[in-house]
Amino acid sequence: MSVKLFLIRHGQSQWNLENRFTGWKDIDITEKGREEAKEAGIELRGERIDIAFTSTLIRAQHTLDIVLQECGAAGIPVIQDKALNERSYGDLEGLNKADTAAKYGDEQVHIWRRSFDVRPPGGESLKDTYDRTIPYFIHTIFPHLEAAENVLIVAHGNSLRALVMFLDNLSPDEILQRELATGVPLEYIMDRHMLESLRLRYGKTSLA
Numbered sequence: 777m778s779v780k781l782f783l784i785r786h787g788q789s790q791w792n793l794e795n796r797f798t799g800w801k802d803i804d805i806t807e808k809g810r811e812e813a814k815e816a817g818i819e820l821r822g823e824r825i826d827i828a829f830t831s832t833l834i835r836a837q838h839t840l841d842i843v844l845q846e847c848g849a850a851g852i853p854v855i856q857d858k859a860l861n862e863r864s865y866g867d868l869e870g871l872n873k874a875d876t877a878a879k880y881g882d883e884q885v886h887i888w889r890r891s892f893d894v895r896p897p898g899g900e901s902l903k904d905t906y907d908r909t910i911p912y913f914i915h916t917i918f919p920h921l922e923a924a925e926n927v928l929i930v931a932h933g934n935s936l937r938a939l940v941m942f943l944d945n946l947s948p949d950e951i952l953q954r955e956l957a958t959g960v961p962l963e964y965i966m967d968r969h970m971l972e973s974l975r976l977r978y979g980k981t982s983l984a
């Protein structure tokens with residue numbers, strides 16, 4: 777038995793386009809974002825998808841709607857949860873990333889954006905995001921994979937980076953190098969053995 781898990785970062789949002797810190801701000805996708813979602817859906821045509829999970833933010837939900845429509849899976853169960861939301865950027869939300877780098881320095885902004893456990897002012901670190909996303913994945917999503925269902929998750933750059941860190945067993949240094957493009961499906965094919973190893977790995981972390 778093997779199952780498939782598909783991960784898709786939402787299509788380009790208005791604030792991706794404007795290069796602004798977005799986090800928990802509920803910003804919709806652009807025309808280009810809709811095109812990216814459409815292409816992602818076309819790429820998934822022919823795949824069986826049994827259930828989909830997404831965040832409570834419209835950029836992920838609208839992307840998911842388009843993907844499901846395009847791949848012929850509209851009507852499958854969809855579960856929304858804030859555990860899959862983007863990491864909060866706190867006081868940085870709404871600010872232009874280049875202006876913020878000009879004000880605080882490239883290095884400081886890089887630390888806020890890509891360190892593992894440093895929080896941006898008033899926001900969440902990637903570790904904080906991991907600590908809510910991975911327990912949700914294990915307790916709510918994982919049982920569907922164990923029940924031989926194929927699962928699609930449409931979420932965000934950093935909530936998905938946390939998930940990729942867990943699935944690929946990456947170190948904090950390794951995940952800092954990983955960027956996820958908007959609207960490009962990532963596919964994991966997992967057999968029983970891999971599912972068991974993931975459960976074991978989760979059990980060994982302090983998060984269990």
Ligand SMILES: O=C(O)[C@@H](CO)OP(=O)(O)O
Pocket residue numbers: 792796797798799800862865889933934
């Ligand atoms: O602004 C954000 O919410 C995220 C994703 O677009 O940005 P970053 O790539 O800096 O984590």
